[in-house]
Amino acid sequence: MRLNSRILGVSLLAISSLLSGVALSSEQPTEPELTPAIEQRLGQMGLQVERVREATELEGYMQVFTSQGAFYITHDGSRLIAGKVFSIEQMPPTDLTEQAVSQVRQALVRENADLTIKYPAMNEGYKVTIFTDHTCPYCRQLHEQMAGYQNLGISIEYLAFPRAGLEHSSATELNSIFCASNPADAMTRAMAGQKPRLSRCDQTMQQHLSLARQMGITGTPAIILPNGNLIPGFVPPERLLQELRASAR
Known part of the structure; x- marks a missing residue:
């Protein structure tokens, strides 16, 4: 049986429209935006909002990432929660907030790769980002084993965490290290106890902080794995390699 060409054309158009609708529905939802009034309210609390996501783990809330950490806030801005959300449907509990923050850490690391001081491994298998401070004893211990990490195929990229605060002289020194003509060499010298030469550039410790x-960084060293997981404190090369292998499974 031969179909009327007009009917066939209409049918094909209907199918095309249906498929187009399916494609549109599969698109990722856009991230929510805060109203100026809510941003102003948070600003009055000393919270400068940097990023917002819909909190699928907490119905009716958005998650805001600020200069003072991550918080949950209602869409109308009337309620603010500082804390974590856990799923307890199965044991052990799942930290849903940490899962969300891990994804944001990955994005922030990608977006700010140009700010880092890099120590690449010759045969790179993994790359970690570490918040560091040259006055931190455990950071110095980690840096002393830089060759050990690199020999295992682990590249290290540093961001700064001025642990004594932005007003302390160590923050000025950190800024000079990141602004040096050879930042990697300047950091190595500072980790060995040499006072950095004063340098200035577009980078600021406020950005890093x-x-x-x-x-969610509160101390140094703080190691960000490729999957966004956070390991606080010093981790020897062999153990870090084990952690990286486990996180990649």
Whole structure:
């Protein structure tokens, strides 16, 4: 049986429209936006909002990433929660907030790769980002084993965490290290106890500290794995390699 060409054309158009609708529905939802009034309210609390996501783990809330960490806020801005959400449907509990923050850490690391001081491994298998401070004893211990990490195929990229605060002289020194003509060499010298030469550039420790707060960093060293997971404290090369292998499974 031969179909009327007009009917066939209409049928094909209907199918095309249906498929187009399916494609549109599969698109990722857009991220929510805060109203100026809510942003102003948070600003009055000392919270500068850097990123917002719909909190699928907490119905009716958005998650805001600020200069002072991550919070949950209602869409109308009337309620703010500082804390974590856990799923307890199965044991052990699942930290849903940490899962969300891990994804944001990955994005922030990608977006701010140009700010880092890089120590690439010759045969790179993994790359980690570490918040560091040259006055931190455990950071120095980690840096002393840089060759050990690199020999295992682990590249290290540093961001700064001025642990004594932005007003302390160590923050000025950190800024000079990141602004040096050879930042990697300047950091190595500073880790060995040499006072950095004063240097200035577009980078500021406020930038680094804001990134740290958004990622939930509270101390040094703080190691961000490729999957966004956070390991606080010093981790020897062999153990870090084990952690990286486990996180890649």
